[in-house]
Every structure is written in structure tokens, then in C-alpha cells.
Amino acid sequence: MGSPMAVRTFLTHLESTADGTRLDARPENGMHRGLPVRAAYDLAAVRKAVSREELRLRRPDMWRYGELLPIAEHMVSLGEVMTPLLKCPRLAAALGVGSLYIKDESRLPTGSFKARGMAMAITMARAFGISRVALPSQGNAAGAAAAYAARAGLECFAFLPDDTPEVNRCEAATHGAKVFLVDGQLPECGRIVAEGVAQMGWYDLSTMREPYRLEGKKTMGFELAEQLEWTLPDVILYPTGGGTGLIGMWKAFQELACIGWLESAVLPRLYACQSSGCAPIADAFAAGEPQSTPPKDPKTIAAGLRVPKALGDFLVLAAVRASGGLALAADEQVLQRQMERVHRLEGIDLCPESAACVEILERSVKEGHIRPDETIVIFNTAAAQKYVELLRRELPRVSADRVDWAWVRSNAV
Numbered sequence: 421m422g423s424p425m426a427v428r429t430f431l432t433h434l435e436s437t438a439d440g441t442r443l444d445a446r447p448e449n450g451m452h453r454g455l456p457v458r459a460a461y462d463l464a465a466v467r468k469a470v471s472r473e474e475l476r477l478r479r480p481d482m483w484r485y486g487e488l489l490p491i492a493e494h495m496v497s498l499g500e501v502m503t504p505l506l507k508c509p510r511l512a513a514a515l516g517v518g519s520l521y522i523k524d525e526s527r528l529p530t531g532s533f534k535a536r537g538m539a540m541a542i543t544m545a546r547a548f549g550i551s552r553v554a555l556p557s558q559g560n561a562a563g564a565a566a567a568y569a570a571r572a573g574l575e576c577f578a579f580l581p582d583d584t585p586e587v588n589r590c591e592a593a594t595h596g597a598k599v600f601l602v603d604g605q606l607p608e609c610g611r612i613v614a615e616g617v618a619q620m621g622w623y624d625l626s627t628m629r630e631p632y633r634l635e636g637k638k639t640m641g642f643e644l645a646e647q648l649e650w651t652l653p654d655v656i657l658y659p660t661g662g663g664t665g666l667i668g669m670w671k672a673f674q675e676l677a678c679i680g681w682l683e684s685a686v687l688p689r690l691y692a693c694q695s696s697g698c699a700p701i702a703d704a705f706a707a708g709e710p711q712s713t714p715p716k717d718p719k720t721i722a723a724g725l726r727v728p729k730a731l732g733d734f735l736v737l738a739a740v741r742a743s744g745g746l747a748l749a750a751d752e753q754v755l756q757r758q759m760e761r762v763h764r765l766e767g768i769d770l771c772p773e774s775a776a777c778v779e780i781l782e783r784s785v786k787e788g789h790i791r792p793d794e795t796i797v798i799f800n801t802a803a804a805q806k807y808v809e810l811l812r813r814e815l816p817r818v819s820a821d822r823v824d825w826a827w828v829r830s831n832a833v
Contacts, residue, residue: 429490494543500539565625581726587805640799660736661725756772771801
């Protein structure tokens with residue numbers, strides 16, 4: 421299982437994405453001039469302090485990268501394992517490509533990639549002496565925040581759109597969070613949380629309004645590089661709502677390049693994948709705009725993609741363009757079909773958000789944007805079981821007393 425870590429963080433400061441201003445790494449500095457900030461490290465010192473060979477001796481979890489994380493002790497953890505990178509030969513053949521992997525984030529605590537960010541955010545909140553946190557969420561983030569807050573002994577408030585998937589509502593509530601349904605969408609939930617900072621004295625965990633969720637999410641990039649022997653794929657397709665994971669991975673790749681751990685200077689082309697039901701980043705990319713405009717009536721079965729206006733949209737667009745990638749929208753009408761296709765071809769419980777990646781990959785291969793001989797990675801950001809509304813089926817019944825096998829053959833689902 422590897423050995424416990426004996427490391428220290430090389431975090432030096434926070435840096436404004438607005439103008440590069442250097443800020444102390446304190447919770448009150450989560451934003452600067454209305455825009456997000458990012459954690460910065462002494463990368464030259466990291467390069468001297470640890471090697472790739474030493475890393476192999478550590479436990480296979482997200483905390484193994486401690487020198488490049490904002491904290492290296494007293495973690496709030498539920499067992500954030502390295503998630504598997506699964507080769508998908510049957511899906512690859514169906515899509516017309518040769519080398520396709522799915523990195524399955526559903527194996528994390530609470531069943532989604534949100535565990536990475538919330539483990540880090542709650543760890544830092546506790547380290548700063550914060551006792552009450554709050555966030556708006558489409559679902560998975562609330563479940564993760566509630567679980568890690570419970571683990572840390574913090575009070576958690578979550579505000580969800582009233583059509584949030586049932587499992588997500590129950591998950592957050594059963595972990596002890598104070599959950600409220602809002603007759604609006606994510607922006608309205610976010611406004612309530614922002615107002616509550618003064619009224620309720622909580623710490624706002626909203627996406628990109630504090631810098632440490634990003635640092636947890638970037639470990640996806642570290643793991644991917646390590647699992648591919650410090651090479652990187654040609655293409656990464658990532659379901660993009662708030663976009664923190666994509667921004668975080670781009671940051672991770674740059675940090676790995678700076679400490680000399682990557683075998684190639686060529687970084688992956690990033691594909692920000694959205695749904696036609698809510699595609700502000702894809703629309704902004706197509707229009708050549710630096711940031712997005714909220715759609716008027718966003719609707720999608722992929723709840724995590726229903727983010728009308730991401731605070732870090734300009735960072736997503738900048739990363740996609742710098743990588744030579746694309747921001748595209750999948751047809752909303754095919755998301756469930758593509759999700760079930762992966763279930764049946766590979767046995768991987770793909771979520772509807774990641775189904776957008778499958779549709780966009782298939783289209784991009786046909787249009788020549790992605791070559792069949794390239795190495796491609798899709799991120800599965802959550803477990804399909806969290807979307808019971810999409811999985812419900814009316815199943816045929818048989819009598820326990822007498823089975824009509826001809827009827828069974830003709831009625832098998």
C-alpha cells in the first residue's frame with residue numbers, strides 16, 4: 421500500500437488571476453478584484469525536494485503529491501484513492517479510434533470527482549479554524565462537501581436547485597448538511613450563499629471562490645501523468661460545467677513540466693465538453709470571446725453541466741485555446757444513449773455529463789479534429805447510479821412457480 425508521507429508543502433502564496441497580485445494564503449484572500457486566485461509554489465525547491473522514484477514509495481492516494489498541495493499534514497480524508505485508468509477497446513472500435521481510456525472518478529468517496537476538491541477545501545477550512553461552510557451545488561459537490569464536513573466536524577449548508585437529482589439531495593442531507601431547495605438555478609443558489617457570508621458567518625465554498633478546491637482537482641492531472649509513465653495523452657475530453665477540473669489539470673501539467681517530470685514538452689489538447697442544453701463556454705469559444713454569456717433557459721439531464729455562468733470561464737477558454745483544443749456542445753438528445761452505450765460496451769458506469777465527451781469524440785473523429793491513431797482520455801466524473809431518474813426501467817416479471825423460457829428469451833431487456 422506504500423508508506424506514509426513525510427513531506428512538507430512548498431506553497432508560497434496566492435496569485436490573482438486578475439492582475440498577478442501576490443496575496444497571503446489566507447481564507448479572506450479567496451478572490452481579488454472579483455476574480456479567482458490560484459495557489460503558487462516554490463517549484464524550484466519542489467524539484468530538489470522530491471523525485472519521481474520517491475513518489476512510487478508513497479500510498480496510492482491524492483495526498484501523495486504533498487509538495488505540490490497547499491497542506492501536507494492533518495488531512496481530512498475519506499480514502500481518496502488513485503482512480504483507475506481503464507482501457508476501452510470495444511468503445512474505441514465503435515468510435516473509430518485505436519487507443520481510448522476512461523479515467524473513472526466514480527471510484528472516489530461520495531462517487532464523484534468532487535471528492536478531490538472538497539477533501540482539500542475542507543482540510544484547509546479546518547486548518548484556518550473555520551467551523552461553518554456553505555455552497556451552491558447542482559448535486560455532487562453538495563454530497564461531497566457534506567461528507568467531508570461531517571468528517572472534519574464542521575457545519576455545512578447546501579443550496580440546490582429544486583430539480584437537483586434525488587440521490588444528490590439525499591446524500592447531502594444524510595451526511596448532516598442543512599440542505600435547502602431553491603426555486604431557481606445555480607446562480608440564484610450562489611447569490612444566497614454569498615449573502616449568507618455576512619448573515620450567517622459561513623465560509624463560501626463556491627466553485628473558484630476559494631482557491632483550494634482547484635488544488636484538489638488538479639491531482640487528476642498528476643495521477644494521469646503518473647499512470648501513463650509521465651507521458652500525457654494527445655487529447656483529453658472533460659465534461660465542463662464550472663470547469664475547475666479542466667483548469668486544475670492544465671495547472672498540474674504546467675507544474676509537472678516546471679519540475680522536469682514530464683517526458684515530453686507537448687501537452688494534451690483539451691476538449692471542454694458541454695451539452696446543447698447549456699453550452700455557454702462552447703458558444704463563447706465558437707464566437708472567439710474571452711468569456712461566456714449565460715444562456716436564457718439552460719436545461720440538460722446532465723445536472724453537472726447546467727452551469728449558466730462559470731466564474732472561471734475565462735480560465736477554461738484560455739486553457740483550451742492554449743492547448744490547441746476545442747470547446748464543443750454535444751446534442752442533448754443523445755446523452756442518455758451514449759451513456760448506456762458505454763455501460764453495455766465496457767461495463768463502466770458512465771455519468772450523463774461524461775456521455776457528452778463520448779458524443780463529441782465520435783463527432784470530432786468524423787470531422788477530422790481528432791485522429792484515429794491518437795491517445796485519448798475521457799474523464800468519467802461521477803457514478804451513473806447517482807442519476808436514478810435516468811436509470812429507472814419497467815422490467816418484465818416471471819413466475820417463481822413456472823418459468824416460460826420462450827417468453828424469457830423474447831422479453832429479455
